[in-house]
Amino acid sequence: MGSQDLNDFNLSGAVNQPQEMALSYADIIKIFQLTNLDLYDENTEEEIEDLRSLVINLISQMSLASARSQKYEIDTIRSKIIPDSMDFLIAFDSWNLNYSTSSPIKSFGLLIGSFCPQTTPQGNTIAIPTLNYGFIADFDVWSLRTFSPVAVWKEINSDNLSIERRAQNINEIYASLCYANELFVQIITGQVLNNDSIKAAQAWFKKTRWDHTVQIGICLDRQPNAIFNAGAEIIYKQQMGERPQDIYPAPERKQ
Secondary structure, eight states: OOOOOGGGGOOOSOOOOOOOOSOOHHHHHHHTTTTOGGGSOOOOHHHHHHHHHHHHHHHHHHHTTSSSOOOEEEEEEEEEEOTTTOEEEEEEEEEEOOOOOSSOEEEEEEEEEEEEEEEOTTSOEEEEEEEEEEEEEEEETTTOOEEEEEEEEEEEOTTSOEEEEEOOSHHHHHHHHHHHHHHHHHHHTTOOOOHHHHHHHGGGGGSOHHHHHHHHHHHHHOOTTHHHHHHHHHHHHHHHOOOSSOSSOOOOOOO
16 A cells, blocks of 8 residues: 555545434444454453554544544454554444533444554664544434544545545445445455555445445344455455346335
């Protein structure tokens, strides 16, 4: 993916922040299987502390373009790192301590990217985390109301140059979750992220809200082993192109 400083993921300019989405906290957790320990690495306490520091760092970078200042106390954290490529996925939930409300606020976050080697002026090699996708949303535990979900992602253009995008509306939030699901499946099943796989995933941004709803419904209904079936389907598409009929045909629309 090439070297990129973490600050390059900052997005400038004021934007209209998406305010609410229909998915609940439990839905988001289920899509990315945060409670399924078999899919994630086993981390030592020291590694978990390192991951917490990394998450806070990445959240702060994502939040610079947001109108609110946030403070998070990370509760549960899961990670998957592919040793050969150093692609990473970090999923976490946390308590947001910033809201003045009588109801507790839970947050879910997903960070997908790669650790890219970079040489310092002193000649040392360090691993710089670069993001392909970042998502965070806050949920009122009792009402399940969603507060201002944030989604940022890397888009690869026709010249294979990366552009950082930020969701401007709820439709783009849902499209970004479908995009993230493809990257999530690839990392969980041990595939390597590259420009081609990211280009394939970003096709979700050209699809309709109906397509997004169907795909998210599939993610919510799938069993854990279905993630590996989805991984095999991605490999097939990369090698052979789209099938005449998708493995998960969309239901007919009601008239």
